[in-house]
Amino acid sequence: MQKHIIPLFMGAMGIGLTEFIMMGILPDIASSLHISIPLSGHLISAYAFGVVMGAPLILILSNKFAPKQILILLLVMFTIFNALSASTHNYYLLILFRFCAGLPHGCFFGVGAIVAMVLAKPDKKTTAVANMFLGLTLANVIGVPIGTFLSHHFSWNIVFIVVGFIGLITILLSSIFIPNLPKQNTPSSLKNxxxxxxxxxxxxxxxxxxxGCGGLFAWFxxxxxxxxxxxxxxPQFMPYIMSLAGVGMTLGLKLGAFVSDKRSxxxxxIFFMLLLIVSLGCVFLFAHNLYLSLIFVFITGLCSFAYVAPLQVIFIQVFEDSKQLGATLTHGTFNIGNGIGAYLxxxxxxxxxxxxxxxxxxxxLAFIGLLIAILLAIKTKSSNSLKLRT
Known part of the structure; x- marks a missing residue:
């Protein structure tokens, strides 16, 4: 892994942990705050809404600061609001802090994806983005299971303390390893x-x-x-379940990037979204069978993350003259899917x-996403207006 990817990897791991740990500790938070499971699910939606609202920050920051400065500023915000999340047992304050913690999420991945792609070889752009997202999947393989264990046996607040510590380390690594790239936009280009x-x-x-991405979050x-x-x-076996899903996500991320680089x-x-639909159906059908449920936890995790890197590249290519905006909106809209999926x-x-x-x-939700993906493929092919290739 190239050294400039290391802080992007670490930042993705911290963001992945604070986003996905909620799925493992939701019952603990509901019990601690004396609320229902569906009501505690609003904590997931609050974070997702923060990501969506924070995405437009890129239009302001990219005109004023270089990518390295933006990343460090976002990481400071991330660290502060996760530390505040660890400090409260009030449901409404936690909703507020989760919302604020989500604000830098989309911008970080947007700027990070641009940095990764700019410094990558022409035929390795999807792989470079996938290497950044490996931090997110590692959070699911290792961080979420450990966090779930700590929550079950000690307190869910400890998890957010750990996330804040990861944020501090990433700030240090970013200051050392991220190169000083020029501003990606100028004020005159904002209207363009x-x-x-x-x-x-x-x-x-x-x-x-x-x-389409709501399919993952409705299940997870x-x-x-x-x-x-x-x-x-x-309940004591849930950390292993989260780890199993995380392993599937990690393999899916690499597999999706490989297929994307080899084909498009x-x-x-389209291929992995189709597989996700089938897998989610099997999750429902075999929910009462332990062994089949374990198999489809792994498969669903794999399919749900296999199209993350390709989708990021598609966004950047569609937003050809607005790459940072496109990369950021990926995560803004991804978390609209988060909110929609959790709500439904x-x-x-x-x-x-x-x-x-x-x-x-x-x-x-994934089926609707598949239909739109097919329509996008047909439209871009017939009009020849966009080459969805790396």
């Missing part, structure tokens, strides 16, 4: 950046990400209650009284 919203491809890829937001209540797994990002996206998953539980039902809601 917004012209990208006149293209139909722009709106297709935004809606694709916002809806309630994986704890699903495995405990439906599969009848003992849009092919990789909680709603399905309220109406069906089954913790397996969110996977069906997820399959429905």
């Amino acid at each position: 950046e917004l012209k990208v919203f006149k293209k139909s491809e722009t709106w297709l890829v935004l809606v694709l990400c916002a809806i 937001s309630f994986i704890g209650p699903l495995m405990i209540q439906e599969t009848h797994l003992k 990002p849009i092919f990789s996206l 998953g909680g709603l399905s539980i309220l109406y069906t009284f089954s913790y397996a039902s969110p996977s069906l809601a997820g399959a429905g």
Whole structure:
């Protein structure tokens, strides 16, 4: 791994931990704050909403600061608000701090993706972005299981203390290893950046990400209650479940990047989104079978992250003249999917009284995303307006 990727990797790991740890500790927070599981799911939506609201920051910051300065500023915000999350036992304050902790999320990945791609070889751009996202998947393989264990046996507040510590380390590494690249935009180009919203491809890829990515979060937001209540797994085994999903996500990220580099990002996206729909359906059908449930935890994790890097590259290519904005909006819209998925998953539980039902809601969202991806592929091919290739 190149040295400039190390702080991007670490930042992604910290962000991945603070975002995905909620899925493992949701029952503990609900018990600690004396609220219901569906109500505690709003903590996931609050973070996602913060990511969405924070995405426009890139338009301001990219005109005033260089990428290295932006990354450090975002990491300072990230560290402060996660530390504050660790300090409270009040539900409404936690909602506020989770929202604020989400603000730098999209900007960090947006700027980080640009740094990774600018410094990568022409035929390794998707792989460079995937190497950054490996930190996010490592958080699921190691960080989330450890955090879940600490939450179950000690306190969920400890998890956010650890995230804050990771933020401090990443600030130091960024100051050392991130090269001093020039500003990506000038004030005069700001109006030109917004012209990208006149293209139909722009709106297709935004809606694709916002809806299609909701499939992952409808399932993963309630994986704890699903495995405990439906599969009848003992709570102490949940760290291993989170790790199993994380291993699948890690392998999926590398596999999706490999297919994208060999074929094209849009092919990789459509292929793995189709597999995700099938896998989510199987999660519902085999929720009461322990061994099959374990298999589909792994497969669903793999499929759900296999299209992350290709989708990031598609965004940057669609936003050809507004690369930082495109890279950032990937995560803004990705977390709209987070919020939609968590909300619809909680709603399905309220109406069906089954913790397996969110996977069906997820399959429905992923199916809509698949149709949009196919439409995007047909449109760009027929108009020859965009080469969705690395």
